[in-house]
Amino acid sequence: MGARARYSQVQEALLAGLAGTGDRAAFEELVRRRQSWLRKLMRRLCADPVLADDLAQQAFLQAWRNIGHLRRPGSFGPWLKRLAVTAWLQHLRKKDALEDADEIEPHHAAGENIDGLSADLDRALSRLSGPERLCVVLAYHEGMTHNEISELTGLPVGTVKSHIRRGTGRLKALLSPYSQSPEEAP
Template sequence: MTGSGHSRFASQHDVELCGLAATGERRAFGELVRRHGSAVRGVLRRMGAQGAEADDVAQDAFLTAFERISEFRGEGTFAGWVKKIAARIYLRRLHRDRRLGAMTPETVADEAPHNDADAAIDLDGALQALAAAERLCVTMCFGAGLSHGEAAEALNLPLGTVKSHVKRGLEKLRTRLAPDDGAALEGRRDNG
């Protein structure tokens, strides 16, 4: 695994790797997949994709990114760019499967077990406690990096609806992830 090809690409910046991949250097793109594959799958899981589906969509996203690598201009991060591609592919699958139509604000995912003695922040567990539409909108806007407008267009929802889902979802996340006394959260707001 530590062959000369791997070490050659491991030290290069994502933008350099994208340039090499645009010239047909598949090993450079392989390094990008190695670096960012788990983050892309993580965003998809937070959006609601389960196991193999997250893997399949991530693979499709990287294939699309490879085919369109010359379109990446380095204005943002490669990771952000491929996450947006993955989110859009996943949303197309949701539309195709007509699962998105069943998502209403009242549809709430099963809550993950919560242990008050565990002080560690469990973002995945907190996201699972959101309504499906809230989880999807929050993850698209903050995990995949889509704007509210891009998320609204992708979901075929009014912009105000997406903004409402994001606002409610973030409020629920703040409440769930805040320490019992709320002091740490207030400190973060004052510093931000």
Template sequence: MASSKHASLHDVELAALSAAGDRPAFGELVRRHGSAVRGLLRRMGAQASLADDLAQDAFLAAFESIAEFRGEGTFSAWVRRIAARLYVKRWRKDGRLEFAQDLSDDSQAEIGSGGEGAAASRIDLDEALKGLGETERMCISLCYGAGLSHAEAAEALNAPLGTVKSHVKRGLDKLRSRLAPPEGGSGRQVGQSSGADAHG
């Protein structure tokens, strides 16, 4: 269990202590970021029990390679990328990949994963994601939840880059339609900057 000393430290400091063998420091990182990792896995399509298992595996993998984390990005983004790749491996092993299109089309929209007043929007987004095709949801989650570039997502999925871009584009179009405010109302606009660290 992390101590109050650990609770006041920055993630980079906790990672450095973890690399030196301080398990309570790593426990604090798990406490801080566990729900975000599980949330990403759920959005990617994992059932609750599988999300819990893969999140645990992701943190174990992160602990084993913690010396590789040097603070260039956030720890949260780093461990989410590990978790996303683990889920992709499971997804591919289950033979669930169905890439039918190979259309190149850039898409630079962003889907937020947190921030001020994000709870209601996140619930709406989670529901909208459930309405996407499995492959579209996977591609969008990799690019805008785990922060992978289109090229990195294509590599992880072992799919053509143009195909991934096409699935992202179509999925984002559907999300924009589903999350659009009613006439005269105000609502969440998918495609506006909201703190995600994805890039194409």
């Protein structure tokens, strides 16, 4: 029986524990299970599938380097999300300060379907400032509370709330064609 088949039924916490001991097959299974979720999160943040995949890959590699230090293997998901958000924030800082990340141009790789709600949502999100985008995505895409977002990003709770309020308003205006229902939208 191959490692993939062997680990396909194993719980994530156990896989994280095994990966912490250097088991690459266990880590591969973790990547397989978490890749779609993490890449989608990064796409919402970046509006650029290529960059999003690069940052998701960076986060996974960072996870592999440090998974031995993960105290609670059951919290692999939140820990990975923290690594990914940190990678994105570092990318923004590299490009310039967070404020200069406003209005990024969405980029779609060749062959990507650029139509549809998902792409429109990414485009609309890309019109928000970096901090607004981060807070809105974590609130609506990840379903995180204000306190959780504050803890993850290091922003004060009041700032998180105002970013979400402003971002929500702008996003609703940008996505007004979908105001009837997502299915009926253009």
